[in-house]
Amino acid sequence: MANSAWIYDISLTPPSLDDNTADADRLLAALRSRFDGALVHADIALIRTLPEQLRRWEWKARCLVFPVRGRRDLVAVFDPDGTSTVAGLAVDLGTTRVVLRLVDLASGGELAESAFDNPQLAIGPDILARIHHADRPGGLDDLKGLIINGLNREIAALCGRAGIEPGSIYLVSAAGNTAMTHLFLGLSPHRIIREPYIPAVNRPPVLDTASIGLDVNPGGRVLIFPNIGSYFGGDLIAGILHSGIHRGEETAILVDVGTNAEVVMGNRNWLIACAGAAGPALEGGVTKMGMAAGHGVIDRVAVDADTGQFEIRTIGGLPPKGICGSGLIDLAAQLFLAGMVDVRGKFVASRCKDRLFTQDGLAHLTVVDAERSATGEALTLSQANLDSLTRSKAAMYTILETLAMTVGVSLKDLSAFYVGGTFGSFIRPESAVAIGMLPDIGLDRYIPLGNSSLNGAAQILTSAEAFEELDRIRDRITYLELNVNQDFMNRFSAAKFYPHTDPDRFPSVSPR
């Protein structure tokens, strides 16, 4: 087996009367010389079994060594001629969905992947409700218990499918937003949402798996991605790592959109980040029919400008039961391009025709009629829903514009525009550009990152370079606090138009 990122095959000179160095010190010294003198630590539990193992393996050992700040930890030793899997687990600690990927640490190959709904949803669908719950007596323990127990159940199932024991998992790498990370670690998230928004920790220590309660190998280690602040979490650091913008010659941008829009711009020389409230519109939280992506949820809409016919696509091809954020953007873009929504983001009655009706004094658009919907009720979009999306898209664009202005870069000069998160996997850039949410820079520059949080977390398990970049990325990022001043508000107002007050910025967008 070739040495992979954290696995080293070591051969020792056997001890003798003339060379009576102890077993543990002998192995640690050999590893140390392998790491240019870096200190290597071994837990006493590992030292307990080492003398017998080294003799059985005839003074050879396959060592799993993971870097911990200031030193390296010898996490486990194995028979160099053995065939048992040494596994790592990457975790995307999402507020809504938690995704796991089991990795073979020796080959770097993926063994299995699975996802489950974050069990904390039972306490509160959004992170704010959970943060408040954590303040109640026992609330923080509840939340920590829910995520840890949920992970343990899923780990057992995932290992079953991969045909390995959970005890074969020696490294866990987890990325999540700052609040989720705090809840996972049993740290109070109380101050994350209160001025001046100070997390308990930016760089959590590397933990023993046992101390956090994960049912994997008890001698293993857990790395939690560091955060930059309360609103810029480890999931974004993982996203940067995965995108590679921190290594690029040319300036690129990474956007992750949820309740918050988190943005990083930069290249190999600098990285600047900011985050701002984008509103809940994009997480399916504002429309009556809004929901997270899932089976039966509308993710694509095409509107025929001539006939006014809607072509609806749902995930899994099932009858539609609601719409997700990217579907909503698609819908808004198509309505605008078909002339059914005007530059102010208002329904155009003459074009919407009988799809438009008034209820409680508010204009509503029928997207799917009751007969075709999975719920038996019509799926509709109200003017208030659309206004909410308009504010979200304006906020997103204003954040991008402000960041670019601050560093003196034109959005048009960006070499790549990475769109992260689940949102990034589903969004159609042309639709986001059509409504003026994302800049009109050419569709080929838009690159969906997939689950960048999971991908970044998985990289740490198999790449020493990625690990080394982790703290470097964190330390290099300049965090820009967005001041919602008059300038910002002026730009925001201009961005509430479709696609923008200044249509020259969106040459490719030509509404009917």
Add this chain to the structure above:
Amino acid sequence: MANSAWIYDISLTPPSLDDNTADADRLLAALRSRFDGALVHADIALIRTLPEQLRRWEWKARCLVFPVRGRRDLVAVFDPDGTSTVAGLAVDLGTTRVVLRLVDLASGGELAESAFDNPQLAIGPDILARIHHADRPGGLDDLKGLIINGLNREIAALCGRAGIEPGSIYLVSAAGNTAMTHLFLGLSPHRIIREPYIPAVNRPPVLDTASIGLDVNPGGRVLIFPNIGSYFGGDLIAGILHSGIHRGEETAILVDVGTNAEVVMGNRNWLIACAGAAGPALEGGVTKMGMAAGHGVIDRVAVDADTGQFEIRTIGGLPPKGICGSGLIDLAAQLFLAGMVDVRGKFVASRCKDRLFTQDGLAHLTVVDAERSATGEALTLSQANLDSLTRSKAAMYTILETLAMTVGVSLKDLSAFYVGGTFGSFIRPESAVAIGMLPDIGLDRYIPLGNSSLNGAAQILTSAEAFEELDRIRDRITYLELNVNQDFMNRFSAAKFYPHTDPDRFPSVSPR
């Protein structure tokens, strides 16, 4: 409170919107700048309570920071205006007796001291029996449990006397021989007594108090003194530290005598060590009346050469019930000086007169008659007992001579002769010189170290310099394997005479 060895008062700039570093990272960065950039680690459990504490203490904290290889650990934080005691515990992990000293980490002052019999004595009085017991199923756990539980009982009692909670103990420093250290850590001592005599570990990692099962503060740390090999333990490293021979301009020697004689010679530039079997004579294991020092045990003997009268002193002034190692040396020296033992170490019948009798074909000397003894039986010394002591004293002298020869130093040139261990506290150097056990270098150069193992362990708790010297001492020691070759045996034979075949080496000794 002035900053002591491991306690630092830190004042922080409070966070703000412009300075949103997390609480833990803020404190660790301030500590790091205090330590010239050395990495400082904090456990997640400490980080959990930190945000509330820092705000309550208005961004000030008293920090207990202990060095761990490659980094420093923030072990605990305290209210800087608080008055609670922050304690450390020094432990001498003796094979027979375990001694504890409670220390105030802030002032360095001693709070209380106590000792108890090593509960492993129930398994076996000597370490060899315990090492064999450790090979049995569950044997190692038995032994570890006995010492840990014994310590926990004694810690509770000691803290009760000092008026503090065991939870106030944050640092534990323990020194013992290599086998005791292994049993304390739950490491198999199996190979310590088997060629090529390889310990499981030379430098045990600094442990969490909780992981070793000590009932002190669960977030605390335990430092175990490193060893040089199976027969040169952490107790000796502690002894060197306490003696200061590693800092001296002139060459000095340190001797610790038990079943093994352990010797270190050196100065600020070099240290050389060796160990050899001295036989059980000096631990009270060979004479019928031999026993460890304690109440009613003979520790001094004076023989009037003219009258043949014995003057006997016991510990506590009680009727005599036995004799300890140092009492035995006193007795042998007095018998030799009074002409009752000849240069070959044999009883002289004409001078011993009616104290001498024959039993089972072997000459015996009555030391205390039945009427005066605490046991109702006469306390006697047989020729076989005396021969055993002769071999022990010859082995001791030969080891010293061999070591001195090897490094080309004359024993007469030694600036100081430190005698460590319990033995060192009781031995009368003039008696040891009289029988030729220790060299005739002037009584003023003999310095008893008291419990050097405990004193060395305690130094680590209150002195950063001592801590830094620990690894330096260990790394500088050259261990000399004593080859029991013909030369050694020749020197040994010459040393079996009283005081020596070459009486010129002992000018101050003038027997009758």
